[in-house]
Amino acid sequence: MRVELTGRRKERENLLIQVARASGQNIAKCYQCGKCTAGCPVAVEMDIPPHQVMRLLQLGLKDEVLDSSAIWLCASCATCTARCPRDIDIAAVMDALRARAGREGRTRSAKTIALFHDIFLNAIQKHGRVFELGLAINYNLKTGNLFKDADLGRVYFTRGKIGLKAPKIKGGDEVRRIFQKVKQMEAGE
Amino acid sequence: MPRIGVFVCWCGSNIGGVLDCPQLAREAASFPGVVYSVDYKYMCSEPGQNLIIEAIKEHRLDRVVVASCSPRLHEETFRKALARAGLNPYLLEMANLREHCSWVHAKEPEKAQVKAVDLVRRAVAKAALLQPLVSSQIPVTKRCLVIGGGIAGIQCALDIADAGHEVILVEREPTIGGNMVKLDKTFPTLDCSACISTPKMVAVASHPNIKLYTYAEVAEIGGYIGNFKVKIKQKARYVDHDKCTGCGTCWEKCPSKVPDDFNGGLGTRKAIYIPFPQAVPNKPVIDANHCRVFNNKKCRVCEKLCPTGAIDYEQQDTFIDEEVGAIVVATGYELFDWTKAYGEYGYGMYPDVITGLQFERLVNAAGPTGGKIKRPSDGKEPKTVVFVKCVGSRDEAKGKSYCSRVCCMYTAKHAHQLLEKVPDSQAYIFYMDVRTPGKGYEEFYQRTVQDGAIYVRGRVSKIYQSGDKLVVRGADTLLGRPVEVKADMVVLATAMQPAAGVETTARLVGAPVDQDGFIQEAHPKLRPVETHTAGVYVAGCCQGPKDIPDTVAQASGAAAKVVGLLSHSKMSTSAMISTVNEALCTGCMLCEPVCPYKAIEPKVITERLPGQPPRERTVAAVNSGLCQGCGCCNVACRPGAIQVKGFTNEQMLAEVDAICL
Amino acid sequence: MKYAYYPGCSLHATAKEFDASSRVVSRSLGIELEEIEDWSCCGATSAHATNHFLSIALPARNLALAARMGLDVAAPCAACYNRLAGANKVMRNDKEMRRKVNDVIGAEYHGEVTVKSLLEVFASVERERISSQVVKPLNNLKIACYYGCLLVRPPAVTGFDDPEQPVTMDRILQICGAETLEWGYKTECCGASLGLSREPVALRLVHDILRMAVDAGADCLACACPLCQSNLDARQEHVNRAFGTKFKVPVFYFTQLIGLAMGISSRDLKVHSHFVDTSKVLQAIG
Structure with missing residues (x-):
């Protein structure tokens, strides 16, 4: 499909400002050298490689980016950030994009990954710490893949590495307050 | 009372399209001291200049205000016109109606007109206080120092020497040739780099006008344009080049192998070595860091085998003084x-x-x-x-x-x-x-x-x-x-x-470097081979990355500038430089450290006041060869004793009054 | 040397051996670890992939607890270390975020503690102190030190070692007598964060790392991250199934290997709780 570039100036500028606010990064600096894509461990699995994510943002084509699987596949290894010749923290940009896509419920392209983050954070919210057995069971229940990694779980369990009881901390209320604040902030946006 | 003439230029539609020039000329006629004012389409043109010359004669004008463009463009033009009319050229003041007014305020002509009147009034106020100035003459030493013997330095030295001037070429490595001689072929013609550069190296060595110092560095530079004093450090080679014939026995037999810098560390050379077979001079030096003798080991093989007894482990660094009129920095990359x-x-x-x-x-x-x-x-x-x-x-x-x-x-x-x-x-x-x-x-x-x-x-x-x-x-x-x-x-x-050590060289010659460490040229477009220090020029990659054709072109450009300078035995200095009123100067010397050109020195004068015995005291003195008229000293001077000619406190305050009162 | 110890969730569960070996080896090296009472999860990848505020506030609560103890923080887990250090930097430099976070966690924290990974803490121990306790040098062992991502990247947050060619772990294990290998995958990502949600991706990355280590001649891998360890160790069988390989590369925590060299019992170091059989390596040490 031909991309219509005419007259998107306002959208482009707004997007640059939004990305800068959410990630502290200036996308306009990117000169498309591709070093991020070259070093990215998961670029081959991405629908849009990292340098093209940056390019789409530069052109103001945000929907394509927010609906991509790339932003969810990003393993947050920060190889791109460490090697970017323009000193752009690309991993931070990916974080900001994921956060926004998650907020807007645009997780269709990578449901399981988004789901995992959801369950993980719910566990923290509930217990203050992560309860691995609960996490795995919950994840498998929700994905319908009941025996995913069951072999691993069995070994972990027999070696006493996974408890049956969820951990509990005294400061649970403080942790819950953090999550409440997040909800308030998101509602305010 | 001065007799001032005001000449308002239209610059075609550049000024005339925004400002009402005839009205401006009429208004100027009412300013104090103005006896004549006129407007004209192109004041810088031949008829325009003649208009000024005629008016000076006819109306006995003794001060001239030209209201036109930036003085950077045409101040020299109009000064020459004044001189042709028999007036001291420094009795000219310009009002910049173009860059400062019509161009930037093209969309609000009414306000621009008001500003233009202010600009002309300012110029008239200053003109009334202008004094005739004369520039002084300084002698020029007809010799040039070229620092760096790569292709830039070589080309520059040859061009200057061919024009008939002496050149002192200083290279810190044991051979000249720089990086170019290491290259195999050159793009885009694929001609052999050594084949086109080694003949030039030989030409340098055999040129009667070139004195070559290799394995040497510039240690100190003093003086100013036309009159630099240079101290060169000849590093000890531990080989007497007067005796050495370059037979090669020493480097064949030397037992110490060292990674070869000339080959980028890919091969080895000996501790006594010539960098490559076509080196100029074709005589070796001893690398003291790797020679066994200098590391307290037994050896002395080269000394034993040298048929002419040229090896001298006791040789010391020596210093040579030279006087030059110009300096070219070509230290490369x-x-x-x-x-x-x-x-x-x-x-x-x-x-x-x-x-x-x-x-x-x-x-x-x-x-x-x-x-x-x-x-x-x-x-x-x-x-x-x-x-x-x-x-x-x-x-x-x-x-x-x-x-x-x-x-x-x-x-x-x-x-x-x-x-x-x-x-x-x-x-x-x-x-x-x-x-x-x-x-x-x-x-x-x-x-x-x-x-x-x-x-x-x-x-x-x-x-x-x-x-x-x-x-x-x-x-x-x-x-x-x-x-x-x-x-x-x-x-x-x-x-x-930039090659290592460029900051040291830049400091020695008094030329600033840019944020990447390259020598800063005086103007990126119009003065690309000059530096901010008069008499110091730049060529090749020490000014910025470039290829061989550009390097050679720039080197010849710098040579042309040097030849221009050295073609006169005397040169006039700028007339608009600092001057010290010794009666007011207290000798505090606060002006000395703020001068970027090291143009101010203390001087002892003998003062005779009526009824008192003569006494000696210190005052500041300005070297007219070094002073560039920047005005830093003027700002630092508390008693107001030091002032820049053509920009005196009195003149500047008159301008301020004319605009603000 | 005394530190506020932040074990993190993994070290209380799947990485119990990292916890145990960290504590016992630290004690031998004269490093006192006092566990932060009532610590909570740092939020790991899920927090910073979801919400910036969350990714700062969750670690900040723990940092504030450490500040109350008056101690700097030592975290063995690379992921926890990365999150704590990153959040600490924000708490130190970003006034607005600091105010918001302190408001919610009810603290007055300004980024005053220093966050170190346990590897970094060990690196500051004098060589002599370690070498003098080596009773069973790892002479017969070729180790590929695997640093992964979060220990060395992004360099603006980590900074204690080179992001491309780190050496800290190599140097410590060399003091213990081991031969550490130069290999190209010291800092390649293993994809642990995708292990559950996109296993094929993780398997490919694990496979490549194991392949490189084996080709370089490694007897075992050493690592400093429970996520890397469980990904490289526990998924090795899955890799073999997916790629038709026969990898049996033990993956140790660096603390376990130091402990073995110091003659600490394998039971205390829990070296038998790995997926891949470690007995061959243990025999080689003797």
Whole structure:
């Protein structure tokens, strides 16, 4: 499909400002050298490689980016950030994009990954710490893949590495307050 | 009372299209001291100048105000017109109606008119206080110092010497020739670099007007344009070059092997050595850091074998004083040290990841492999070679933000040479942009593509060793996919940076460097071979990255400037320089440290006041050869004793009053 | 040397051996670890992939607890270390975020503690102190030190070792007598964060790392991250199934290997609780 570039100036500028606010990064600096894509461990699995994510943002084509699987596949290894010749923290940009896509419920392209983050954070919210057995069971229940990694779980369990009881901390209320604040902030946006 | 004439210029529609020039001239007639005012279409034209000259004579004008463009453009023009009318040229004041008014306020002509009146009133107020000024004459030493004996220094020295002036060429290495002589072939014509540069080296050595100091450094520079005093340090060679015949016995028999810098560390040389067979001079030096004798070991082999007794382990550094009228800085470049910055390429731990300059030595018939392309680790002929561009260039995170300008072309040349010399070879070139702005350059690049070189648009993210291959991970941004090449050798096109020690040289000659350490030219377009210090010029890569044609052109340009300066035995200094009112000067010398040109020195005068015995006291004195009239001293002077001629406190306050009151 | 010890969730569960070996080896080296009472999860990848505020506030609560103890923080887990250090930097430099976070966690924290990874803490121990306790030098062992991502990247947050060619772990294990290998995958990502949600991706990355280590001649891998360890160790069988390989590369925590060299019992170091059989390596040490 031909991309219509005419007259998107306002959208482009707004997007640059939004990305800068959410990630502290200036996308306009990117000169498309591709070093991020070259070093990215998961670029081959991405629908849009990292340098093209940056390019789409530069052109103001945000929907394509927010609906991509790339932003969810990003393993947050920060190889791109460490090697970017323009000193752009690309991993931070990916974080900001994921956060926004998650907020807007645009997780269709990578449901399981988004789901995992959801369950993980719910566990923290509930217990203050992560309860691995609960996490795995919950994840498998929700994905319908009941025996995913069951072999691993069995070994972990027999070696006493996974408890049956969820951990509990005294400061649970403080942790819950953090999550409440997040909800308030998101509602305010 | 002065008799001032005001001349308002239209500059065609540049000024006349915005301002009402006739009205301006009428208004100017009412300003104090103005006896004549007129407007004209082009005041700088021949009839315009004649108009001024006629008016001066007819109306007995003794001060002139020209309201036109920036004085940077036409002040000299109008000063000459005044002189032709028999008036001191410094009795001119300009009002800048174009850059300061009509151009910037084109959309609000009414307000512009008001401002223009103010500008003219200001100029008239100052003109009333102008004094005639004369410039003084200083002698010019007809000799030039050229610092650096690479192709820039060589070309510059030859051009000046051919014009009949003496040149002192100082080179810190044991030979002249610089980086160019290390190259194999030169783009885009592929002529042999040594074949075109070594004859020039010989020409330098044999030129009657050139005095060559190799293995020497400039230690001190004093004085000013036309009259520099230079101290040169001749480093001890431990070989008496008057006795030495360059027979070569010493370096053949020397037992100490040292990594060879000339070959980029790819081969070895001896501790007593000439850098390469065509070195100029063709006589050796002893590298004291590696010589056994200097490391308290038994040896003295060279001394025993030298047929002329030229070896002298006791030789000391010596200092030579020279006087010159001009200086050219041509200290060249070195490669950015990628091994300290690029961990993702292995920090230099993989022997088969080399630089472009090392590749030059590998393909050079006089190089360590005799011109056979062999990789350093095991001497095998590499079939698959990856060339990585912009290593250190265009990389503000790890190197330099600038483009080094030559890498695109020499990488195309390297790929071409590989494909030509190694059967069944494959060249992969990772690039961000291919920049070929030069005669025949784009054609050369296209030819390399036709040769079969594969250009991949993307930066390389990582290089690592896997077995006897180097795995190169990059991206093809045109495909939008990560790519990988299993290479036998990798050549990095590393950035050019100013040669080590450029800051020291810059400080010695008093020329500032830019943010990347290159010598700052006086104006990027109109004064590209001059520096901010009068009499000091610049040529070659110490001013910025450039290729050989540009370097040679700039060197000849600098030579032309030097020849222009040295063609006079005397030169006039600027008339608008600082002057000290000794009666007011308290000798506090606060002006001395603020002077950027080291033009102020203390001086003892004898003062005779009526009824008192004579007494001595210190006052500031300005060297008219060094002073550039910048005014820093004026600001620092508390009693107001030091002032810039043509910009006195009285004159400037009159201007302020004219605008503000 | 005394530190506020932040074990993190993994070290209380799947990485119990990292916890145990960290504590016992630290004690031998004269490093006192006092566990932060009532610590909570740092939020790991899920927090910073979801919400910036969350990714700062969750670690900040723990940092504030450490500040109350008056101690700097030592975290063995690379992921926890990365999150704590990153959040600490924000708490130190970003006034607005600091105010918001302190408001919610009810603290007055300004980034005053220093966050170190346990590897970094060990690196500051004098060589002599370690070498003098080596009773069973790892002479017969070729180790590929695997640093992964979060220990060394992004360099603006980590910074104690080189992001491309780190050496800290190598140097410590060399003091213990081991031969550490130069190999190209020291800092390649293993994809642990995708282990559950996109296993094929993780398997490919694990496979490549194991392949490189084996090709370099490694007897075992050493690592400093429970996510890397469980990904490289526990998924090795899955890799073999997916790629038809026969990898059996033990993956140790660096603390376990130091402990073995110091003659600490394998039971205390829990070296038998790994997926891949470690007995061969243990025999080689003797």
